Amino acid sequence: MESTPFFSICLPAYEQVFFLKQTLDSIQKQLFTDYEIIFSDDSTSEEVYKLVHSYDFHGKLKYFRQIPSLGSPENWNFTLNQSRGKWIKILHHDDALFDEFTLQNLYVLALKTNKNWIAGAPVHPSPPVDRFCTILLPRGLWLLEKYPGILAFGNCLGVPSVTLIKRECSKPYDKNLIWLVDVAYYLNLIHDIGFFEYYDKPLIWRNAGEHNLTNLYFNKPDVEINELLYIKKLMPKLFPFWLDTLIGAKLVRICHFANIKDKRQLAINNLECNSVWLNLYFKFSNNNTFEKIIVILSKIIFKLSSKIFGKFLMKGIQIKSD
DSSP states (O other): OOOOOSEEEEEEEOSOOHHHHHHHHHHHTOSOOOEEEEEEEOOSSSHHHHHHTTOOOTTOEEEEEOSSOOOTTHHHHHHHHHOOSSEEEEOOTTEEESSTTHHHHHHHHHHHOOSSEEEEEEEEOOSSSEEEEEEEOHHHHHHHHHOTTHHHHOOOSOOGGGEEEEGGGOOOOOTTOSSSHHHHHHHHHHHHHOOOEEEEEEEEEEOOSTTSHHHHHTTOHHHHHHHHHHHHHHOGGGOOHHHHHHHHHHHHHHHHHTTOOSGGGSOOOOGGGOOHHHHHHHHTTTOHHHHHHHHHHHHHHHHHHHHHHHHHHEEEEEEEOO
């Protein structure tokens, strides 16, 4: 009978292999080895298949090929459903575990915590010499626990690869979302199973490129606005008036930069949870003076709140690249 591994490393992949090699290398060098790898290949080419099968994880890796492709985030959910470990560690194909001690450190933390999920810090891309890590401050964790809807204003937690969760508490990612799928997932976890234990050290190397969903959907206002309103509709209690106002300022800013002045330009199906700021913007979009006032105020509110949240929630530290 197969023993239950402590970690299930859930690795959904699609096409690219450059960063995937770093991901697989980072798993292979771990000192803690009580894990399984659930690998789901959503690619149409053979490149990912060839790379994965050039590695030997001594029976720990289970490879699945999706034909036809599942798409994101259903490919992520497939890996979660196949997992057997006590804790699920999702690790996307362009993220790598920080160092050889990462799983060992997470194992120690998982044994002593009374929380049902854990989140750590990402190391972000930056100029070639150095990278930087964003670590949440104790006061930032306090504020997030009190007002988790802040994550919808700005995702200060990071990509799903910074998290791990007890398998019995695992939830699927919402297939109706793509840009804010991680934010909705975190808010659902906080709502249903409580706040996370924080690992205040670098947990993953985060890579960026044209393959990223973030890059693919950046500056596509219809997607971001609809998904923000979708989350607000699902969890209205997480958005008090002051936070709704800040998010509204962000929405107006997005519309202004995209030259959207009529709500009919957006495929918004949940107008009942629309922002007051956004409604004002659309109402006065034909009046140059009022529109300009609303846009200027929105920019000021957005920039000030972003700066205040950034300073209050987290600190950045430089990490030397290998």
